[in-house]
């Protein structure tokens with residue numbers, strides 16, 4: 001496998017605009033965002049069914065902003081991770097955790 005080494009990040013896949021690379025050893029676009037996907041059920045071109053491979057693309061800030069204004073961007077938030085340690089206390093015989 002060949003590693004990237006470029007002063008330019010991948011171009012924006014929407015407008016094809018060039019993006020400077022903050023980290024020439026990788027893909028760190030200045031003025032843009034990097035998106036990765038490990039595949040998706042329903043894709044007819046990339047769904048490797050597990051493993052550690054992924055695809056990577058860049059979209060410039062202007063194109064993301066325009067898409068957001070058009071309602072084409074979702075904002076996600078991951079729930080906090082479950083506590084690593086159980087919390088144990090005496091049970092009063094009635095509490096069911098719904099109060």
Ligand SMILES: [Zn+2]
Pocket residue numbers: 012013014015016017059060061062063064
């Ligand atoms: Zn763009």
